[in-house]
Amino acid sequence: MTVDTNSLDMHRHETDAGVLVPGIGAPSTVACLRSLRPRGIPTVVASETAETPAASSTYCDDVVRVPDPRADLQAYGDALLEVANRPDVRTIIPVREEDVYVLANRKDAFAEVVETNWPDFETLRRVQDRVELFAAADAAGVAVPETAVFDQWDDWERETIVKPRYTVAAPAYLGSNTDVESIGSTEYQIPGAPPDPQALVEERGHMPLVQERIDDSREFAFFALYDEGEPVATFQHCQRRGWKYCGGPSAYRETVYDQDLEDAGRAILDELEWHGLAMVEFLRDEADEKYKLMEINPRFWSSLPFSVRAGADFPYYYWQQALGEPVEDDASYEVGIGGHLLRGELSHVHSVLTEEYPMVERPSLTSTLANVATSLVREPRFDYAVADDPAPFFQDGLNLLRAFRDSRSDPEPGVEGETDHERSRSNELPQLEPLARDEDEAEPPSPTSQGITQTSPQLDD
Incomplete structure (x- = not known):
């Protein structure tokens, strides 16, 4: 029996591959969820606060607490990398300066587990x-x-x-x-x-x-x-x-x-x-x-x-x-x-x-x-x-x-x-x-x- 690996990959993209979006107070996080989840793309929100509006969205599948990047940028980067290792996360969307700084500064590490659609440092x-x-x-x-x-x-x-x-x-x-x-x-x-x-x-x-x-x-x-x-x-x-x-x-x-x-x-x-x-x-x-x-x-x-x-x-x-x-x-x-x-x-x-x-x-x-x-x-x-x-x-x-x-x-x-x-x-x-x-x-x-x-x-x- 021949297995079509390309078909399997596409099926995984449609059912399992998701996106990680930092949860902030601005509407950008919610906009990402509203755009992607109706297309069948699972969404994970990572936030330092439970009050981020994105956590209450109909289109949010999961919420993960992470350190505040303005208090501890290193710990925040470590936490993002840990969440990125989840099998249901395919890429990360930066929505603030600290996000893209961490992602670019540690791009090689993130590239081992997700698609890195951002600039090098x-x-x-x-x-x-x-x-x-x-x-x-x-x-x-x-x-x-x-x-x-x-x-x-x-x-x-x-x-x-x-x-x-x-x-x-x-x-x-x-x-x-x-x-x-x-x-x-x-x-x-x-x-x-x-x-x-x-x-x-x-x-x-x-x-x-x-x-x-x-x-x-x-x-x-x-x-x-x-x-x-x-x-x-x-x-x-x-x-x-x-x-x-x-x-x-x-x-x-x-x-x-x-x-x-x-x-x-x-x-x-x-x-x-x-x-x-x-x-x-x-x-x-x-x-x-x-x-x-x-x-x-x-x-x-x-x-x-x-x-x-x-x-x-x-x-x-x-x-x-x-x-x-x-x-x-x-x-x-x-x-x-x-x-x-x-x-x-x-x-x-x-x-x-x-x-x-x-x-x-x-x-x-x-x-x-x-x-x-x-x-x-x-x-x-x-x-x-x-x-x-x-x-x-x-x-x-x-x-x-x-x-x-x-x-x-x-x-x-x-x-x-x-x-x-x-x-x-x-x-x-x-x-x-x-x-x-x-x-x-x-x-x-x-x-x-x-x-x-x-x-x-x-x-x-």
């Missing part, structure tokens, strides 16, 4: 180290805002941003002996108020970057799946509203297509000879009408549910590529449609009601409510809220309520040196951030005594 480093990223952009002819390492910047009379050099606090970047768990936040600096360099380095564990501020809060993003330097699928959107009226993570975004954006996104990824997922973030500088590269997120983005709803089913493309199958991308998506993160819309309205940012004019509450309401009616697409899988939406709401309750019942004591304004902010509504800071874009700024602080893009759009 040297390529990843050129993205997670912004100095190397901007050098690659220069070589590719892609515009970037004027940027320098902090100790090389001397023009503090301009509106600037102080931001981390790296996108993840990891030994390969900060050194093996560092005890820094966070690379710090991004600070929008008011002209004439340079920060203390020694304090910055002590807090962050490295010398950060200074960058000119682009006066436009709209973020344009080019999304892609690459296969060994070649684009397989691409997508574009423009953020129309952030979590705050000054910007921040995406609350409402619309699909777009701009050849200049396509060219810029492809140019930098081609220069990197990229492999795997990428979200390439740009701001458009009206001064010279150029897209300026801000960063690349080398994993899934939190607005992924919107990409899928618009017709770009990246989780399935990723799965097909990982298994060496032809990617079923029809190279089209509907331009001009929109989608919302409802928690983000709530945060946006709250910012108009209660917050003030010196560098950005606050819109009227009336116009804000009208814009939000109109877009909700015209573009009823939501990252979490869907009829066939409602539980993640309610879990996300519970997480928000817990954050609000905790902020009210256990406020942090005032810190010596705080201004009255800073202390008063402890009684405001919390930032409505997802679990474990899982957004792509940085959170919007809040005033400080020296500048305007903005959480680093550790969240995972």
Whole structure:
């Protein structure tokens, strides 16, 4: 009797082979489950918290607890590798910076047990180290805002941003002996108020970057799946509203297509000879009408549910590529449609009601409510809220309520040196951030005594 091994392999792919997705607070994990499980692909969620919305999804087959990567990156990598050894796991989908760092840094070990559809570590480093990223952009002819390492910047009379050099606090970047768990936040600096360099380095564990501020809060993003330097699928959107009226993570975004954006996104990824997922973030500088590269997120983005709803089913493309199958991308998506993160819309309205940012004019509450309401009616697409899988939406709401309750019942004591304004902010509504800071874009700024602080893009759009 002759056994068709190819047929057996295909049968195993259809019935046994599954995917491991880290469970985070952003909607990207849930989007992966909703895309893959209906196709018969088993799903395993690995998370440091039981409250991840993905754990409550109809499309989640199993949940595994793992260490918090921001507390112990080595232990987290060990745990992922252990889960990857399961016979029902065929590949892993990275959804945050720590995920792709661990996977790339230990790619050889993971390659022994799963399909490794992500870049090698040297390529990843050129993205997670912004100095190397901007050098690659220069070589590719892609515009970037004027940027320098902090100790090389001397023009503090301009509106600037102080931001981390790296996108993840990891030994390969900060050194093996560092005890820094966070690379710090991004600070929008008011002209004439340079920060203390020694304090910055002590807090962050490295010398950060200074960058000119682009006066436009709209973020344009080019999304892609690459296969060994070649684009397989691409997508574009423009953020129309952030979590705050000054910007921040995406609350409402619309699909777009701009050849200049396509060219810029492809140019930098081609220069990197990229492999795997990428979200390439740009701001458009009206001064010279150029897209300026801000960063690349080398994993899934939190607005992924919107990409899928618009017709770009990246989780399935990723799965097909990982298994060496032809990617079923029809190279089209509907331009001009929109989608919302409802928690983000709530945060946006709250910012108009209660917050003030010196560098950005606050819109009227009336116009804000009208814009939000109109877009909700015209573009009823939501990252979490869907009829066939409602539980993640309610879990996300519970997480928000817990954050609000905790902020009210256990406020942090005032810190010596705080201004009255800073202390008063402890009684405001919390930032409505997802679990474990899982957004792509940085959170919007809040005033400080020296500048305007903005959480680093550790969240995972």
